[in-house]
Structures are given as structure tokens and as C-alpha cells.
Amino acid sequence: MGKALIIGAGGVGRVVAHKCAQNPDVFEEIIIASRTLSKCDELKKELDGGKTKVHTAQVDADKTEEVINLINRFRPDIVINVALPYQDLSIMEACLATKTDYVDTANYEPPEVPKFEYKWQWAYKEKFEKAGITALLGSGFDPGVTGVFTAYAQKHYFDEIHYIDILDANAGDHGYPFATNFNPEINIREITAPGSYWEGGKWIETKPLEIKRTFNFPEIGYMDIYLLHHEEIESLAKNIKNVKRIRFWMTFSQKYLTHLQVLQNVGMTSIEPIEFEGKMIQPLQFLKAVLPDPATLGPRTKGKTNIGCIFRGIKDGKPRNYYVYNVCDHQECYKEVGAQAVSYTAGVPAMIGAMMVLTGKWKKPGVFNVEEFDPDPFMDALNKNGLPWKEDFSPEIFN
Numbered sequence: 001m002g003k004a005l006i007i008g009a010g011g012v013g014r015v016v017a018h019k020c021a022q023n024p025d026v027f028e029e030i031i032i033a034s035r036t037l038s039k040c041d042e043l044k045k046e047l048d049g050g051k052t053k054v055h056t057a058q059v060d061a062d063k064t065e066e067v068i069n070l071i072n073r074f075r076p077d078i079v080i081n082v083a084l085p086y087q088d089l090s091i092m093e094a095c096l097a098t099k100t101d102y103v104d105t106a107n108y109e110p111p112e113v114p115k116f117e118y119k120w121q122w123a124y125k126e127k128f129e130k131a132g133i134t135a136l137l138g139s140g141f142d143p144g145v146t147g148v149f150t151a152y153a154q155k156h157y158f159d160e161i162h163y164i165d166i167l168d169a170n171a172g173d174h175g176y177p178f179a180t181n182f183n184p185e186i187n188i189r190e191i192t193a194p195g196s197y198w199e200g201g202k203w204i205e206t207k208p209l210e211i212k213r214t215f216n217f218p219e220i221g222y223m224d225i226y227l228l229h230h231e232e233i234e235s236l237a238k239n240i241k242n243v244k245r246i247r248f249w250m251t252f253s254q255k256y257l258t259h260l261q262v263l264q265n266v267g268m269t270s271i272e273p274i275e276f277e278g279k280m281i282q283p284l285q286f287l288k289a290v291l292p293d294p295a296t297l298g299p300r301t302k303g304k305t306n307i308g309c310i311f312r313g314i315k316d317g318k319p320r321n322y323y324v325y326n327v328c329d330h331q332e333c334y335k336e337v338g339a340q341a342v343s344y345t346a347g348v349p350a351m352i353g354a355m356m357v358l359t360g361k362w363k364k365p366g367v368f369n370v371e372e373f374d375p376d377p378f379m380d381a382l383n384k385n386g387l388p389w390k391e392d393f394s395p396e397i398f399n
């Protein structure tokens, strides 16, 4: 049916490539392109011999011209951007120039400002409409599946959703004193930033990790959860009518937070460049270089993730609560695709998002977030592609 260009061959890129190859009727050909060609070639070796034809290429996606040349060389139907958030705009520009559909998993963040917002990408709406191409933003798990869960709850169970709590638990243990489960730079920037949630039509800002609760996660047990700013809050606040409050929660162990605190106190998480032996370096990028590469955590990580949403609202005039979530096992993911569950839960929905666009189910001109489309085919595809979900109509509620 189609040809996909995957940009980025890290943890998530690996999962996307494997999952595309598991759906050869939709993805007849894939091109895996990244800054380091050897990573793409390694993946190709794993995938060759299947029905999907695999190509590789080197690209610096910060340079729009290089991405345009790559697209012109292979003529893909869609670009799946699983590089870093910094490349979103240059890749979207290349898609516009070549009239190619676009999918990503994280919203644009300027490298020099630790603030991620949709405004830069939403600004492309008219241009994508005029070009007749689709941009699907944030098709990972969170953002991504969390938005699809919301659209599904809205479509099937609620007249009005009033409260949304997104809960992201990772009970995986990799055996290292400190390591991040995905790109350390992106991860640490996210956690050390102020928190925020949406209430009463406006943002309420908190200090980093200021608000803490405890939640009993199905198949995991009790864990501490901390309120974070997260990008899907912004799009859900815009797209879900009558919503009163949206919050995002993530689990962190005390050990993780203590390490982070020390690193912060000594200045290692700063993105302000400093001079070191005559060279300007960014402490956070240096820290990334000394921490374990998330790609190497796969074989060591044991345990499960649980990501889902609790909704509260009304149906037929009566109050209703609804919890929908996915549980994923790190070791099972590793056995299947050679990556742990954090990459797996982001990569599978990126493939499904591309599948929705390629098969025409989610194809319309413009720039969209996932909750703006019919959730049903996406929810079906989650069940078929390794991320089955479960429902609970009387979940634990916390304030």
C-alpha cells in the first residue's frame, strides 16, 4: 500500500521500524534514516528477509534541504518523525515542500528554551491545508494514546468530560543507580521544568514536582505520582469541550529523585553553555554523554509500565467515572523488538498513526492532534499491535 520514511533510529525508531515490518500490507517499503547511518543499517539487518523492503540513509534533519533531498530520492507517502523534538519544524518544512504527509510523537521545543508548546506546529495548519497534506502531531503514547483514549471516552461514554487525570507509571528496574528510560536530555528537561495543569480555562503553574499523590496501579501496585506539565494537556484543553481540569502524573522513585536533586544542585542539568578546556559545552548534554544510553537498558529492564486516563463527567445527566489503561511488560517488549516498554509504548502508536493516515482513515488536509479523529480504528489497532487496553468503570478517585 505505501512507503514510509522513518527519521530517527533510537529507541523509538527501532520499535517503529519493527512494527511497520510486522504490517507489510500497509508498509510495503520503509526507509530508516538518521544522523548515524550504522544504527539504521543494524536495524535493516534485523528486518531484511521479511515482506517489507527496507532501505537506509544518512540525514541531518536539522537541515530542511537534506530532508527534502532524501524525500525526493525515495518518494515516501509519509514521514514518521521519531528523531528529537528539535527537528519537528525542519521536517515539517520538508514535508510541505514535497507535499508529503507527516507524523510525530513529541511537540517542537526550541533547543535554547526548555518550553514545549504546540503553537509553532499549529501555526502550519493553513499551509498544510493548502498543500492538501496531513500532519498528525503527538502520536506516541503520552501524548498520543492518551488523546485517543480521551476521544474514545467522549465518543462512547460521556456527554461531558469534566476531569481528566493522565497517569503514567513505570515500575521497570534496570539495575543502575540512575539512568533515564528515554533520551536523558529530553527526559531531564521535562522533569526539572515547573509543573502545570489546566483548570477553569487557564494554566495553573506549580514548582517542579511540587504536587505528589499515591496511586494503586493495576498489575503494579502503589506508587508515588508527581504532577508534571505535559503537552497533551494543551491540545486536550482546546479540543475537549466543557473540560474543567486536566492533570498529568508520572511515577518517580525516591532514589531517582535524590540523584536528580544532586545533579541539579551541582549544575549538571543546566542547558546554559559553559566553557570547559577552551570549548563551550552544555552541562545537560555532557550529562547525557556519561549516563547509560537508553538503548542499552532494554536487556536489563524488568517490570511493567501502566499508562492510562481516568475520566470523570456526566452521561444522561448522571455522574460517571471511567479508567482506561494499557499495561506493558519490559521484557516481553525486548524479546519482540529489542527495546524496553518506554520505547515500545511510544513506537507502536507512531506506527499506528502512520497506518491511519496511509489507509485513509485519518487522512485530511491540515495539522491535527490525535483526539480530533475517530478513535475506534486506532483503538482496534492498539489491540492488534501489542498494546491492548483495559477498562474500569469504578476506578480509585483522588483529588
Ligand code: NDP
Pocket: 007, 008, 009, 010, 011, 012, 013, 033, 034, 035, 036, 037, 039, 059, 060, 061, 062, 082, 083, 084, 085, 087, 105, 106, 138, 139, 140, 141, 142, 143, 144, 182, 183, 186, 294, 295, 342, 343, 345, 346
Ligand atoms: P533517542 O535519543 O534514542 O533517538 C533519537 C534518534 O534521533 C537517534 O537515532 C538520533 O540519531 C536521531 N537524531 C537526533 N538528531 C537528529 C538529526 N538532527 N537528524 C537526524 N537524526 C537525528 O530518542 P528516543 O528514540 O527515545 O525518542 C525519539 C522521540 O520520541 C523523541 O522526540 C521523544 O521525545 C519521543 N518520545 C515520545 C514519547 C511519547 O509517548 N509520545 C515517549 C518517548 C519518546 P543519532 O543516534 O545518530 O544521534
